[in-house]
Amino acid sequence: MRTVLERERKYESPADFRLPDLVGDGVAAVDEPTVTTLDATYYDTPELRLVRAALALRRRTGGADAGWHLKVGAAGGARTEHQRALTSGTTPPRDLMQLVKAAARGAPVEPVARIETRRREWRLLGGDGAVLATLADDTVVGHDLVEGRRIAWHEVEVELVDGDEKLLDGVEQRLRAAGASAGSPAKIRRVLDERLRELTEIDAGPATPVLAYAAATRDDLVAHDPAARDGDVDGVHDMRVAVRRLRSTFRTFRKLWDRERVDAVRAELKWLGEQLGGVRDAQVMGPRLAKAVRRAPDELVLGPVAADLAQHFAAEEAAALTRLRRALSSRRYVELLSMLDQLVEVTPAVDVRRRWVDRRIHRAVRRADGLLDTALERQAEKGASDDDPALHEARKAYKRGRYAVEVRKLAGDKRAKRLVRGLKGLQDLLGDHQDSVITRQVLKDQGVRAYGRRANTFTYGMLYAEQVAHGRALVRDLPAAQRAARRRKLRKWLG
Template sequence: MRTVVERERKFESPDGFRMPDLSHDGIAALDEPALFKLDATYYDTPELRLTRGALALRRRTGGADAGWHLKVGAAGGARTEHQRALTKSTSPPRDLMGLVQAATRGATVEPVARIETRRREWRLLGADGAVLATLADDAVVGHDLVDDRRVAWHEIEVELVEGDEDLLDAVERRLRRAGARPGSPAKIHRVLGERLDVLTAIDAGAATPVLAYAAAHRDDLVAHEPAARAGDVDGVHDMRVAVRRLRSTFRSFRELWDAGRVDGVRAELKWLGEQLGGVRDAQVMGPRLAKAVRREPAELVLGPVAADLSERFAADEAAALLALRRALTSRRYATLLSTLDELVETPPAMRVSPRWVNRRIHKAVRRADSLLDTALERQAERDTGDDDPALHEARKAYKRGRYAVEVRKLAGDKNARKLVRGLRGLQDLLGDHQDSVITRQVLRETAVQAFGRKANTFTYGLLYAEQVAHGRALVRALPAAQAKSRRRKLRRWLR
């Protein structure tokens, strides 16, 4: 199986669109266009779980990369594509199906759409002849095989090869000035759009945004699972964030569901978060400390500090990743996904008002405020040290508060969007502070181990002291960020 990361942007082009001159901004020339006829059959479950989870499984003929493709979301708008060579069989390869086992919940997949594309493709060349990107001009016809509905459109796709995001930005500016507009990131969404809307429409009254938010992050969790299982840094992070958002939602709006079931799901999500956290912590801490060592003058780095830290975190990551993979193939994980489906796809028995939803959001934010007030008072009155666990509790509470506000943001509330930004700034400060606390713990543990080997521990002490100073500086910055996040204009809508 071959894996590639696609960095691309898509645009819709209106009738009469003329391709602009793109030989600027580092693009020296465009070669002669190549012509392709692409024919792709997309596979999914009857409930379209792959498509809803930002996954696309297809069998495509034509073009330079004909074969079986599984597209998975990645960070920064990129997409990871797992590829297998074509065979005579029209059944998806087992290894690709293994990557989407969680998304399908073990259900079989079947053809749901066929997309035929007539493509003209140019290579955008640099001055040295390097291929910076490809530009495809596509005439597309999509066929929903279940509803027997057809749709046709025209789009332009620009995909990076050796170029960078600045090049994409420059090409986008020229295309948009010529009349192109941002398009759907996936052709399959255009074809199945009507069925997707029907399947995701749940009428829960004022609680509808809460269920929509939970469902969106259930889908995020599943969509990022293949990358997380592979140990991809962004995949692990994104799946972990989805878990946190779900736990927070089930806590802030707990009364919408049966208490026993929702508490059980929160406990299982905590378990899953711990599996992801072990991998994530090793992936973050290793580079963080390696960078800290590189910043030190060579004469202050005594002994193989960088090598010792690298060896430790490589071993930690390998062990944690093995545990994560076991968790993601367990019956326990499969049961968790099934329970999540039931909770987010069934309207709650309890009907609530918009005011009830707002009160729950307000409660989550106010609790975070109270915890931070207490922590800062302890700092001022008792000199508890900047590693006071109360600061960590405030950080977790602000995450829950921000996630609760995001429910309203998802529903298009501009006031909620502004408050999310305000809370994020405060949460980021608290997060950086907690990172410094954990870094100190790791440095102390590693220094003790080095001392036991009779190694020089001077550099560990130096790094520790720097983290203490950094943590204290972050605490001093908290009151200003706190005041900014509490401006009346950000919060008055919560009343």
């Protein structure tokens, strides 16, 4: 299996669109176009679980990369594409199916759409003849193979090869001046749009925003599954955040669901978060300490500190990634996703009013405020240590408060969007503080290990002291950050 990173931008274009002159902005020449006919069959479950998780599994003939493809991520940005050679059969390769097993909930996939594309493609060349990007002018006909709908359209794609984002910006200006408009969705989403809207529509009265938020987060979790399996830093982080959002939502609004069922799902999400957390912690802590060592004067780095830390965290990450892959390939994980489906796709039996949702949001934010007030009062009055666990509890509460407000943000409330921004700034500062606390413990543990080997531990002590000073400085900054997050214009809608 070959894996490539696809960096592209897509544009809507009218049928009579004429390609503008693209020379300039780094493009020295444009090759003569090649014309190709592409024929792709897309596979999914009857509930379109793959497409909903931003996964596109297809068998395509025509073009230089004919074969089986699995695209991961939303169109119009950086996407990972897993490729396998074309086979004569129509059964998707086993290794690609393993990557979508969770999204498919372990169910088989079947052809759901066929997309035929007549493509004219140009290579955009630099002054040295290097291919900077390719531009494809596509005439597309899509067929929904289940419901028989047919749709035709025209679009333009620009994909980077050896160029950069600045090149894309320059090309975009010329395309838009010629009549193209940015933001064309993935082809498969366009073909299945009507069925997708029917399958994902949620009507739970005043509780609709909560379920819509939970469903979107569930899909986001699954979308990052393939990248997390590969140990991709962003994939692991984003999947872990999705887990936290879901756990928080089921806590803040838990009265919408049967208590026993929602508690069981939260417990399973905690398990999944722990598997992701082991990888994420090693990925964050290793570079953080490597950077701290690089900042230190050479004469104060005594012994192979950088090498010892790198070796330690490489081993930690490898072991944690093995555990994560085992978890993501387990029946337990697939069952967790099925449990999530039941919670977010079935209308709750509890009937609530709109004010009920807002009260839960209000309560989550106010609880975080109260915990931080208490923690800061302890700092001022009793001189509590800056690694006071109360600060960590306030941080976790602000995360829950922010995720609660995001329910309204997703529903289009601009005031909620501003409040999320304010809460995030405070949460990030508290997060940086907690990282300094964890880093101290890691440095202490590593220093003890070094001492056991009779190695010099001076540098570990010096780095520990730096983290203490950094943590204290962050605590001093907290009152100002708290006031910024509490500006009346951000909070008035909560009442």
